[in-house]
Amino acid sequence: MCTIGYGDITPTTPFSKLFSVTFVLFGFGFIDILLSSMVSYVLDLQESLLLSSSTHSATQRRNYLVDVKKGRMRIRMKVGLALAVVFLCIGLGTAVLRFVEALGWLDSFYLSVMSVTTVGYGDRAFKTMPGRLFASVWLLVSTLAVARAFLYLAEARIDKRHRKIAKWVLARNLTxxxxxxxxxxxxxxxxxxxxxxxxxxxxxxxxxxxxxxxxxxxxxxxxxxxxxxxxxxxxxxxxx
Missing domain, CATH: 1.10.238 (Recoverin; domain 1)
Structure with a gap:
């Protein structure tokens, strides 16, 4: 469902293949919506705490500046939160692979990164029952966190470009x-x-x-x- 595909376990019967198709298409979208809602809630909570003192402005210009500041801060918080979750997931996965799956530190880090980025070459996979139980939850969060991190980084880049264009347009005289x-x-x-x-x-x-x-x-x-x-x-x- 996380689009990894280690290759060690695969559906073989017609029923299991049809079930896998339906489960992956609907399940991944549901998890994405669920985690997106959780991220939005955390961002809204942080925004209200950080900017509560600036929401009651006296003039329209101050209100506008506060809105701009809130928008920029919200994008930075989204990027920072997503990257923090990605690094946390990679570190947690590395530790579990090292002590539960008994892999070396390099192999543990390698498999952790290949997993959260949904590459899954198939040369390494979770073998033990505790490791697979951990992976079933860990991969749902980590793979979507990586996707969100790239999305938020692209959003931050686009926002920066829009601000540059707006600054350039407002600085020009009317020809x-x-x-x-x-x-x-x-x-x-x-x-x-x-x-x-x-x-x-x-x-x-x-x-x-x-x-x-x-x-x-x-x-x-x-x-x-x-x-x-x-x-x-x-x-x-x-x-x-």
């Missing part, structure tokens, strides 16, 4: 070509809302299709076709 691109209604001037939307598009925060969908919803609500949504429009649409 003539950018002015023309930001003037969405082509009336010769750029309003504050147009400027914000253009900057968000350049930073990759929103896409053109998202803007079009929002504009379509606005047009449906603007029953008077006056460019504004009035309370009468909402009341009329509800009655309709």
């Amino acid at each position: 003539v070509s950018e002015f023309l691109a930001a003037d969405m209604d082509h009336n010769g001037f750029v309003s504050k809302s147009e400027f914000v939307i253009y900057k968000l598009k350049v930073m990759g925060k929103i896409a053109e299709k998202d803007i079009l969908q929002i504009c379509e919803q606005f047009d449906r609500l603007d029953t008077g076709n006056c460019g504004k949504i009035k309370l009468a429009d909402l009341t009329g649409s509800h009655q309709h």
